[in-house]
Amino acid sequence: MPLAVPPSALAHTAPVSAVSRQSSVDSNLLPSLGDVSSQSLSPAAERRLGDRIMRSILRDPDIIDDPLVLEYIASVWTSLLAAARHRGEIGPDLEGVYAWRPFLVRERSVNAFALPGGYIGVHLGLLSMTRTPDELASVLAHEMSHVTQRHIARMISQSKQTSWVGLASMILGVLAASRAPQAAQAMIMGGQGMAIQGQLNFSRDMEREADRVGFGVLTDAGYSPGGMAQMFEQLQQASRLNDDGSYPYLRSHPLTTERIGEARARMGSQAWNAAIAPQADDAQTLLQMRHGLMAARARVLMDTRSISLQPLVRPPVLPDSATPVERLARQYMALLAATRLRDRGEVERTLAQARKEAEALPRSIQAEARRLLTLAEVDAGVETGRAAQAQATLQQALANPSSGLQSRGRPEIMALARTTLSLPDSRAEPGALQEVVNALQPHLSNQPEDAAAWTYLSSAWLRLNQPLRAVRAEAEASAATGDLQGAIDRVDAARKRFTQPTSSEVIELSVLDSRVTRWRQTMRDDSRDDL
Template sequence: MNAAPLRGSKEFVATGKTELPRHIAEATIAARPHRRPTWGPLALSFALLFPAAPALTPAAQAQNDLPALGDSVSGEFGVAAERQLGDRIMAEIRRDPLYHDDPLLGDYLQSLWQPLLGAARARGELSNELEDRFAWQAFLVRDRTVNAFALPGGYVGVHLGLIATTGSRDELASVLAHELSHVTQRHIARSLAKSKQQSLVALASMIVGMLAASRSPEAANALMTGGQAVALQGQLNFSRDMEREADRIGFGVLEQAGFSPAGMASMFERLQQTSRLNDSGAYPYLRTHPLTSERIGEARARSNSGSSSAKAAGLGTRSAFEHAVMQARARVRMDPRPDAWRAWLRPPDVAPQQPAERLLAEATRAHAALELRDWPTAETALARAEQLAKGDSRASRGLAFVRTEAALARGDVQQAETALAPWRGDGSRASELLAARVGLAHPAASPALKRTAEELQTWVSMQAADTQAWELLAQAWERLGQPLRAVRAQAEARYATGDLQGAMDRLRAAQKLAREPGRGDFIEASVVDARLKQLEAEWRRRVREEMGG
């Protein structure tokens, strides 16, 4: 089997003052083959590296508070260690081409994620320590498979294929609520304590088996024989218990956040139906989150017994049109092949009957045509989509951003300015970064370019982890004849991705640039020197951690 390596496995050994169990690290390294992973294997390997916890007792299930984790979990895999492990994983993920930093889809994801976090906080699911120490970030993965996964430290990944499959924002929110509950219940930490009962050979074989399962379930089954099959079955049994716990708590978070209680049941039913019709390995979510008739039945029962007042108020039913616009964007961007884009240009066999379905079809054609640089088709489809979305401000906003992107792609800066104008300055990341792209399209002598640099500088002062903003700022300073500032912005972009060595290299390049004749900018050079000292100190600290103190 040509399985994929777990890149950076050596980093999993020591995290801060806490060293992970040696057999976990050795098992990971022992399982390292020769090719770089896709996202499915990465997520699945973590699902298996951290086996699930046993089921809760009926008494514990009856309580509203979190199950007691016990001192053993905190001692063996504390909150700080889990966050550090998650940060290391995310540093690898952010440098991978499959990591998809799309501001418009990212804003939409945040519009679901933040209410869920608020609901978990209100329900008491987040302890003060977890809220302060974990990242609580949801991110996108450019993959057409239907999947979502939780990682250590409060990170949740969402495949574009999942967004493209969901029929409503409530269904998508139900998946996020489920994954959020995996994190708030510290399933990874609880599982790590349990994993000490497994042998090194069992852990290694299961990790390799799950890497294979992402490509070929048959190959995985061939690897899992004898005693290893017994160990795997134990893992799956625990996983079912953990999934039921995440279902129960996730449903409460979903309803508290104001989403439709029916979202979780309808999502389960959609996954079950579509996977039966197309069982081609496109649903890795069902391998790591196996559906059973019991789970589906419980979701239906919870939905039927949900708050009648919430249903009457229509909570969680915001903008089916907005979801259609985002679903269309995910459909086209999840698969970068031109043949896939051309397929979306073909009319469906049956014309959509509902307005939201028609909007989805037209917005999908518009996005596909833009990718193919088919301007006439893109204009026709986008105009139809805008007419269908008329009166829905959130859907119209999304389409206005698409029109702005289309104008920029054609080099029509004036039309881009006009399309963005009603939504410029709304405080969203999508608006800020799109406005920056419009500003960069102006000539170097234009006041718009200087204004763009100043606005981006203000933005990154508040959003220092925004890689894309730093990259745009570097372009702006370069065009304005400020190479020292441009190189420093490039360094900050590297740092935001987790590439500490690359950031230091760029800052050292800035120091050399500052010493060249005619480059005298004492203030900027001082900032570069101070920042380099900070990063070098952080690098030395990381090295000490890697060496175990």
């Protein structure tokens, strides 16, 4: 699903029926499924298109960076990628070309979508409503299959008039719709979004192919064969009970009776039984716990207004039949909501209750529960003005192998940077700041697109009295969010400031010059409305 509008945008857009959606694509114009040779848009060109679109949308405030949710989504995504490679769905022509990168959208609506070049957007509303990792994996496997089968390229290749500018305009309008529907609609129309939406709605044949290939990827990755059928049935039932436009996934992926029947048929009787009563081994319980807590986290993050957070702090009591994982997830959600509300009393109460619930889990998975609760405690300390206490808690946990924390994990690295940099200058010792630098630099060498990490590194260098290094990190942060001109402006300002650089500063400036050359070339490429 390359594009779907949230409910507020749908209110201004004529609904597209399944019949009109199918007729919007003349199947005679499509190459036969699986025939790559007849596609005019190469994988490299599609990736360039995807990169351009991402540079246009990354600065939108609804594209969010939550290290823990992204870590979980990435773990599911990585397992599906491995299965797709093993099955031969990802060949050499796609392997090193596409981004294969999921990202998060702060939206309550249930949706996920693929963009050109292997970028996959996941709405927090989707994660929050899925009950199992298998259901989430089924959606990601389906979206991945749209990418691996080159459906997006085929749709774009049909129209010689489709431009990346128009596509980016449409997507920006979609993301803005929940905040300002009228302005968003103007942006969508200005970007010729109505036509583009029609061009990117997949045909029924493509949907069936994504179902079939996605099912194989899902099961080969070790997820329940019933995950896809269960997700389809849950979406259909939920939308019938509450058809308020909260399920844009169904508008771009209409659940015909045929598709649901095929999903059920693929399960088989034994797979259905396994899906209803999965083996409760430690690995399955661990996966379910991580999913349950991240779904709870998504419920808090997708709407951080006080009016939405207050009910989450004191949610309805669970029935006696609730599992330990469900009870822990409920307290974790309350803890995160109390943190966002900066309610110290509720933070302490819910943290104590969550720890008590974690003790009821199998001993072999308690370490991961402790890890997530410790990171939540650290975050709460910073949010409620107790950064020094949060830093001490984190340092103690990192030094304790039984805490479950991973010193090289991105959530831990970001927590270390945040707690240290939240301290007043008088409390942040050079040694602690250098520790932050030492953690961030190797991380960024592996993930140079991590804008938040670059921002933290810039702050650390500035407080260590390394202004030029701080400028470079700040410029890299701007570039990572798609603001190439902002990155160039920061370097130009540094050039004017450091007119008589030291020998070490000369080296740093030469690196910046090289980066500016690359950024300028990218901007020139983006200014051309071609691939």
